[in-house]
Amino acid sequence: DAMVIQNPRYQVTQFGKPVTLSCSQTLNHNVMYWYQQKSSQAPKLLFHYYDKDFNNEADTPDNFQSRRPNTSFCFLDIRSPGLGDAAMYLCATSRPDQPQHFGDGTRLSIL
Amino acid sequence: DQQVKQNSPSLSVQEGRISILNCDYTNSMFDYFLWYKKYPAEGPTFLISISSIKDKNEDGRFTVFLNKSAKHLSLHIVPSQPGDSAVYFCAASGYGNKLVFGAGTILRVKS
Numbered sequence: 001d002a003m004v005i006q007n008p009r010y011q012v013t014q015f016g017k018p019v020t021l022s023c024s025q026t027l028n029h030n031v032m033y034w035y036q037q038k039s040s041q042a043p044k045l046l047f048h049y050y051d052k053d054f055n056n057e058a059d060t061p062d063n064f065q066s067r068r069p070n071t072s073f074c075f076l077d078i079r080s081p082g083l084g085d086a087a088m089y090l091c092a093t094s095r096p097d098q099p100q101h102f103g104d105g106t107r108l109s110i111l
Numbered sequence: 112d113q114q115v116k117q118n119s120p121s122l123s124v125q126e127g128r129i130s131i132l133n134c135d136y137t138n139s140m141f142d143y144f145l146w147y148k149k150y151p152a153e154g155p156t157f158l159i160s161i162s163s164i165k166d167k168n169e170d171g172r173f174t175v176f177l178n179k180s181a182k183h184l185s186l187h188i189v190p191s192q193p194g195d196s197a198v199y200f201c202a203a204s205g206y207g208n209k210l211v212f213g214a215g216t217i218l219r220v221k222s
Contacts, residue, residue: 004154031208040214042115042211042212042213043212045210048209090154094208099160100157100208102154102155103154104154105154
C-alpha cells in the first residue's frame with residue numbers, strides 16, 4: 001500500500017541534544033508538510049516543501065530546520081530541543097489542491 | 112489566535128443515532144474545508160471535504176454542511192457506529208493548500 005511512514009514512532013532525547021525525525025512516502029506527492037501537535041491542541045504547520053521549494057511558517061522557531069533530499073524523504077531537525085518541544089510531530093504529503101495524507105507521527109520526549 | 116475552533120472537546124452518542132460535530136472559523140479567505148478522523152496511535156485520515164462554492168457534501172453516512180455567512184460547518188454521521196469513535200479534526204485552507212486545524216472533538220459512540 002502506498003503510504004507515509006514516519007520513523008521512529010517514539011523518540012527520546014536530552015535537553016539540548018540535536019534530534020532528527022524522518023518521513024518517507026511512496027505516494028510520489030509533490031508536497032510534504034511537517035506539523036507539531038501538543039497535547040489536546042490543534043496540529044500546527046511548521047513548514048512545507050513544494051518539490052524542492054522550502055516554505056517556512058512565520059512563527060516556526062529557528063530551532064527547527066528541514067531537509068528534503070529527494071521526492072520520497074523529508075527530515076525534521078531540531079537543533080537544540082527544549083522541554084517545550086515535546087510533542088507529536090506529524091508528516092503529511094499531498095498533490096497540489098488534494099487532501100493531505102498523514103503518517104502516524106513521531107512522539108518526541110525531552111529529558 | 113485560533114482561526115478554526117471546535118468548541119466541543121467531546122461528544123457521546125448512542126449507536127444508531129446521529130452525531131453532529133461542529134466547527135467555526137474566522138478567516139473569510141478560507142475556501143476549502145476538510146474533516147479528518149484520528150484513531151489512537153495513528154495519524155489523521157481524510158474523511159470528507161467541501162468547497163466554499165457548495166453548502167453540502169455527502170459521502171455515505173457522512174455529510175458536511177457549510178454555512179458561509181455564519182462561518183460555520185458541521186459534520187453529520189448517520190447512523191453512528193461504535194467504529195466511528197475517534198477524534199475528529201476540522202481543517203480549513205485558503206491559498207496554497209496549507210491547512211489550519213481545530214483542536215479536535217472526541218466522539219464516543221456507545222453500543
